[in-house]
Amino acid sequence: MNSSNQSKSTRSQMRSRQQQIAPWIFLTPAALFFSVYVILPIFQSIWISFYAWDGIGERQWVGFENYIELFDDYRFYTSLKNNILWLVLYMLAVPIGLFIALFLNQNIWGMRFYKSMFFFPFVISQVVVGLIFTWFYNPNFGIIGEIWQFFGATPPSILGDERYVTYGIIFAGLWPQISYCMILYLTGLNNVSSDQIEAGRLDGAKGWRMLRFVILPQLWPATFLAIVVTVIGALRSFDMIAIMTQGGPYGSSNVLSYFMFEQALSEYGFRMGYGSAIAVILFLIMLIFISYFLWVMYQDEKRG
Amino acid sequence: MANRAVKIFSMLAGTLLATSAFASELVINFDDPNPAPKAGFEAAVEAFKAENPDINVTVNINDREAHKTAIRNFLSANAPDITAWYPGNRMAPFVDAGQFEDISDLWASDANLSSNFEAIKPTMTRDGKQWGVPYSYYQWGVYYRADIFADNGIEKPTTWDGLLAACDTLKGAGITPFTIGTKYLWTAAGVFDYLNLRTNGYEVHNGLTAGEIKYTDDRIQETFKNWTTMLERCSFVDNHATMSWQDAIAPFANGEAAMYVMGNFSVAAYKDAGLTDDQIDFFQFPEITPGLARAEEAPADALFIPSGAKNKENARKFLSFIAQPEIQGEWNKTIGQLPPNSKAPINSDDKFIVQGFETVSTASGLAQFYDRDAPAEMASEGMKGFQEFMIKPERLDAILKRLDKVQMRVYK
Numbered sequence: 001m002n003s004s005n006q007s008k009s010t011r012s013q014m015r016s017r018q019q020q021i022a023p024w025i026f027l028t029p030a031a032l033f034f035s036v037y038v039i040l041p042i043f044q045s046i047w048i049s050f051y052a053w054d055g056i057g058e059r060q061w062v063g064f065e066n067y068i069e070l071f072d073d074y075r076f077y078t079s080l081k082n083n084i085l086w087l088v089l090y091m092l093a094v095p096i097g098l099f100i101a102l103f104l105n106q107n108i109w110g111m112r113f114y115k116s117m118f119f120f121p122f123v124i125s126q127v128v129v130g131l132i133f134t135w136f137y138n139p140n141f142g143i144i145g146e147i148w149q150f151f152g153a154t155p156p157s158i159l160g161d162e163r164y165v166t167y168g169i170i171f172a173g174l175w176p177q178i179s180y181c182m183i184l185y186l187t188g189l190n191n192v193s194s195d196q197i198e199a200g201r202l203d204g205a206k207g208w209r210m211l212r213f214v215i216l217p218q219l220w221p222a223t224f225l226a227i228v229v230t231v232i233g234a235l236r237s238f239d240m241i242a243i244m245t246q247g248g249p250y251g252s253s254n255v256l257s258y259f260m261f262e263q264a265l266s267e268y269g270f271r272m273g274y275g276s277a278i279a280v281i282l283f284l285i286m287l288i289f290i291s292y293f294l295w296v297m298y299q300d301e302k303r304g
Numbered sequence: 305m306a307n308r309a310v311k312i313f314s315m316l317a318g319t320l321l322a323t324s325a326f327a328s329e330l331v332i333n334f335d336d337p338n339p340a341p342k343a344g345f346e347a348a349v350e351a352f353k354a355e356n357p358d359i360n361v362t363v364n365i366n367d368r369e370a371h372k373t374a375i376r377n378f379l380s381a382n383a384p385d386i387t388a389w390y391p392g393n394r395m396a397p398f399v400d401a402g403q404f405e406d407i408s409d410l411w412a413s414d415a416n417l418s419s420n421f422e423a424i425k426p427t428m429t430r431d432g433k434q435w436g437v438p439y440s441y442y443q444w445g446v447y448y449r450a451d452i453f454a455d456n457g458i459e460k461p462t463t464w465d466g467l468l469a470a471c472d473t474l475k476g477a478g479i480t481p482f483t484i485g486t487k488y489l490w491t492a493a494g495v496f497d498y499l500n501l502r503t504n505g506y507e508v509h510n511g512l513t514a515g516e517i518k519y520t521d522d523r524i525q526e527t528f529k530n531w532t533t534m535l536e537r538c539s540f541v542d543n544h545a546t547m548s549w550q551d552a553i554a555p556f557a558n559g560e561a562a563m564y565v566m567g568n569f570s571v572a573a574y575k576d577a578g579l580t581d582d583q584i585d586f587f588q589f590p591e592i593t594p595g596l597a598r599a600e601e602a603p604a605d606a607l608f609i610p611s612g613a614k615n616k617e618n619a620r621k622f623l624s625f626i627a628q629p630e631i632q633g634e635w636n637k638t639i640g641q642l643p644p645n646s647k648a649p650i651n652s653d654d655k656f657i658v659q660g661f662e663t664v665s666t667a668s669g670l671a672q673f674y675d676r677d678a679p680a681e682m683a684s685e686g687m688k689g690f691q692e693f694m695i696k697p698e699r700l701d702a703i704l705k706r707l708d709k710v711q712m713r714v715y716k
Contacts, residue, residue, distance in 0.1 A: 057401035138546065160543045249691060250545075250689070250692035250695075265373070268681065270681070
């Protein structure tokens with residue numbers, strides 16, 4: 001009796017210990033990779049940003065000099081300004097994605113085909129999107145050139161003019177981003193409860209009021225996700241710029257991530273320390289958003 | 305019986321020893337997979353193999369842009385025995401980091417290197433030592449549409465005024481005088497180099513890229529004054545900031561533009577675009593300051609031995625092999641460029657090569673190109689400045705002041 005009781009208690013102890021250990025075992029590979037490929041490089045970058053280093057020779061400790069130079073560098077402010085432009089204008093992807101999702105959320109023949117067509121730009125590579133838009137914008141043989149010439153006007157050189165170039169690239173970047181947001185909303189719309197719509201309808205809500213007070217609140221998880229991916233997408237915009245302008249003309253379409261690449265890793269870039277300083281600043285900017293997002297998620301979790 | 309076994313064993317051991325003693329390796333990383341450069345390089349390798357059957361040569365050919373990024377990794381991680389790279393300041397970071405092998409001894413002892421490479425030796429030299437062997441170089445200058453010039457009764461210009469007059473005539477005929485594509489910036493540096501070499505000469509140009517002369521210096525201001533004149537009276541194609549150098553061939557090929565400041569590697573691309581030998585020709589960038597000794601732009605391509613190489617003896621053997629006049633002559637005939645060995649034969653059927661040889665061999669000084677003469681960071685900012693100036697000439701003062709600031713930081 002006594003012994004069987006004991007064995008039962010050890011068994012349950014073992015089971016509870018198993019339950020304690022199991023999550024850690026499952027987490028280990030991910031945690032390992034995350035720390036080696038994400039956490040460690042963050043600290044390495046911060047560390048390197050205090051050195052003058054060409055990536056191959058001797059490192060030389062320079063303290064905060066890279067940061068002092070950075071805050072006195074007009075290229076940094078150009079890139080920062082462009083990053084803010086990206087952030088603001090990229091947000092358009094969220095409402096436009098919602099609009100298209102609402103439009104596509106009906107049951108008519110062939111809807112799957114239209115949906116996949118709208119989703120298409122997200123599937124093709126950013127490089128291809130960049131190339132296509134580079135051709136669109138070409139004033140000599142692109143579609144923009146054709147349209148302007150049809151009306152007898154001189155076409156603007158969108159990617160060659162510092163006034164338009166960033167807007168041109170953001171517009172190209174919006175195309176795949178809109179379809180990303182659209183797909184998030186389409187899945188969200190699947191989960192909108194028909195009971196509540198019915199109830200709302202009985203209460204006399206329709207059109208805008210229905211959308212605003214019944215549907216949108218239920219779409220909050222999708223909206224939140226769409227905002228998160230769009231903010232992060234805007235801050236790490238890199239491929240479009242690399243393909244379409246390489247930051248040009250004369251650096252006027254640079255953003256922080258491309259500026260960092262240019263300084264540290266491109267053909268003429270041998271300034272690992274300076275590049276790391278840019279990376280650290282970009283990381284701090286991202287940290288603001290990431291902490292906000294995490295805080296929101298935490299609040300949501302607490303509410304259950 | 306036992307005796308026989310010993311015999312066989314010793315024979316076996318002998319062959320094994322022999323192979324391990326004679327079969328050695330040579331790994332070469334080359335940086336141009338385009339048809340002609342690849343064929344020229346591979347022919348040289350084949351010739352080397354025929355002469356050294358005991359050396360097992362492995363060749364890795366990478367894309368030029370990829371090679372530029374990869375070299376930083378493979379030099380320290382997995383060094384080949386020979387790698388393609390560029391002389392001048394482009395080799396400086398690797399030389400300074402001790403990643404290239406000092407081959408001054410080869411330059412001193414080799415019959416070819418010690419006597420037939422005088423003109424190009426300074427660009428292969430850093431800290432008084434030589435670091436690589438050039439296999440090819442090419443002239444820069446003005447490539448023009450001979451047929452368009454003939455149609456408008458324009459002669460090859462030899463003076464600055466002649467060039468400006470030719471531009472006037474071309475513009476009168478509705479043709480943009482110059483094409484250029486500055487998306488990747490360096491093409492603008494070619495124009496700057498020539499204007500500066502012709503306005504101020506080799507010494508001043510060298511002083512500028514060596515950080516001894518400021519960009520706001522009166523002499524450099526003079527260069528930009530000439531450039532302003534060129535922008536106004538000659539003008540370049542619109543939208544050049546969105547075009548690569550290859551894109552810029554389109555207006556040249558379809559007759560919208562008549563001249564192109566370029567290197568000789570571009571000739572093949574003109575022909576690919578449908579132009580024939582009769583339609584295109586070459587002239588030296590015309591004189592600006594009368595009586596100034598004529599210096600030219602002549603970038604070289606070279607091969608280097610990484611200090612981490614495993615078969616340095618074989619690598620030296622190969623470099624010495626490709627310094628020979630016949631090998632250099634054959635190689636450059638294939639790729640349509642000039643052999644750095646002054647005793648090497650040139651392809652006299654190619655009018656561009658003949659003129660290029662004439663241009664370069666009579667020059668008083670050879671510049672390597674802005675992005676090889678100036679350190680990387682200066683070059684990148686400088687070229688951005690040139691592009692900005694071409695689009696917004698009114699910002700000249702601000703641009704030059706900015707370049708001074710970069711210069712002060714880079715050369716300290």
